[in-house]
Amino acid sequence: MSVDPRIHAITARIVERSKPTREPYLDRVRKAASKGVHRSVLGCGNLAHGFAVCSPAEKAALSGDVVPNLGIITSYNDMLSAHQPFETYPALIRAAAAEAGGIAQVAGGVPAMCDGVTQGQPGMELSLFSRDLIAMAAGIGLSHNMFDSTVYLGVCDKIVPGLMIAAMTFGHLPAVFIPAGPMTSGLPNDEKARVRQLYAEGKVGRDELLEAESKSYHGPGTCTFYGTANSNQMLMEIMGFHLPGASFINPGTPLRDALTREATKRALAITAQGNEYTPAGEMIDERSIVNGVIGLHATGGSTNHTLHLVAMARAGGIQLTWQDISELSDIIPLLARVYPNGLADVNHFHAAGGMGFLISQLLKKGLLHEDVRTVFGQGLDAYAIDVKLGENGAVHREPAPAISHDPKVLATIDQPFQASGGLKMLSGNLGSAVIKISAVKPERHIIEAPAKIFHDQASLNAAFKDGQLEGNFIAVVRFQGPKANGMPELHKLTTVLGILQDRGQMVALITDGRMSGASGKVPSAIHLTPEAKDGGPIAKIREGDIIRLDATTGKVNVLVDAAEFAAREPAVADLSDNDYGMGRELFAPFRAVAGAADRGASVLFA
Known part of the structure; x- marks a missing residue:
């Protein structure tokens, strides 16, 4: 089935808007690709350094231009559950590469921090910027110019977006993403x-x-709720960077290892030396990005991706906007109920039919671009599958089931959980913001209440403990944007505001900061831009001002006379406590040049 005309129109608009940046980007990718096997340009001394630790046979192979060399970028560390399984992957990848007639080397490692560890801690103020740092670190590993293809080992919140930015930057190289899977x-x-x-x-x-x-x-693996980490895995599969069915297989299982071996061999099969050359920069296009947004809506995915997808797209010269994301939300039904949008976890989602069923249902109504390029070498229809371990230990795929194995977790396209996706854009005299409503009850989609002002989440939590948060109110938590303090997640607010809501109070949140992929039942206008540090309207709100947050019309306004509001001086905050400690001083240059939230909150594409 051809794609829905509304999706086609939005995609065409993105294509037209992106021409001034996409066309020069593709020119750069094609010029890099035209130089052939890049290892061949290295001098003898350069090359000798690059394969000094290899075996004699590997050195002989890498001396020529025929045997492909696979670069591994890994986010392994053994403190974090999601990345600990990657410890054994390089050996597995090297063995699989040898079977396929290639060679594999670890090109470099990238940092991988866990937002779960740093929630509410000073280290969280490094989290968002770690995405761009990861892209830079991967770039250093690949700058040795030794590789014909790449595999990226990453799972969690900022790691996968950072790795994708790197894959787009080295867009002349094929790229396959290899996940570790969720914990049981x-x-x-x-x-x-x-x-x-x-x-x-x-x-x-x-x-x-x-x-x-x-x-x-x-245990080992990704946290099982549907936050940013698991939204990442969904994105990589629906955008064609994973092999079909790879996203949600548990670590340490025979099928997980079989998929890793298959991904390795596929990464070697799509180099420029073969007949299926698939450079990442050309494979990912405007249709791929739109498919990612559609997957985000259909699954009720993480709000963080309203930042990350914008930055990831920009790395490939594609200009995605919040308006595009919001308009797609009106078209795409919600098909998954996974915590915090339901009681199930991602293992239940996978058991109900998982990505294969989801993709098959969206394709059934023309709600995805099927005719995209993927690392699998086929269009997205090849991803509408159920993946299993074959009798010979290889990966076996069969068509996705026609019905959901658990309709409470995964719905059909004909009977969705709700008619539209979970993410919307808000606009008004306070600027632009994002709200996730897939877990918010309809009677709370409109909140009109007086403002209570806070300059950090600790102050709000202290007010709660002191019994000061009574009655209906909208919490305004400002000076939490990228330039102020690195835009940390304000996850500690979720519990407090949820308690007040359960007590019967009408509460909401407005902030220039982030919530997390676990954003849930409290209406929250987040990522508000311009941020307070830039003198945005949020800095002009005063205690007691009436604010109206209307998710039905997509509006967020302070109900103050326009002339009076314009005449107000924006508040200022002492942010010196955010400048030092836990490495925050190292990121002062990032805070100084960070772009706005609606442009990805990036230091690379400000």
């Missing part, structure tokens, strides 16, 4: 949230809270 299911997410609320209310102690958290996050 532990304590149900709703039970974990319940214990968190009890702890916040002082009804259970730290020991009970730590026990619940430890039962939730208990």
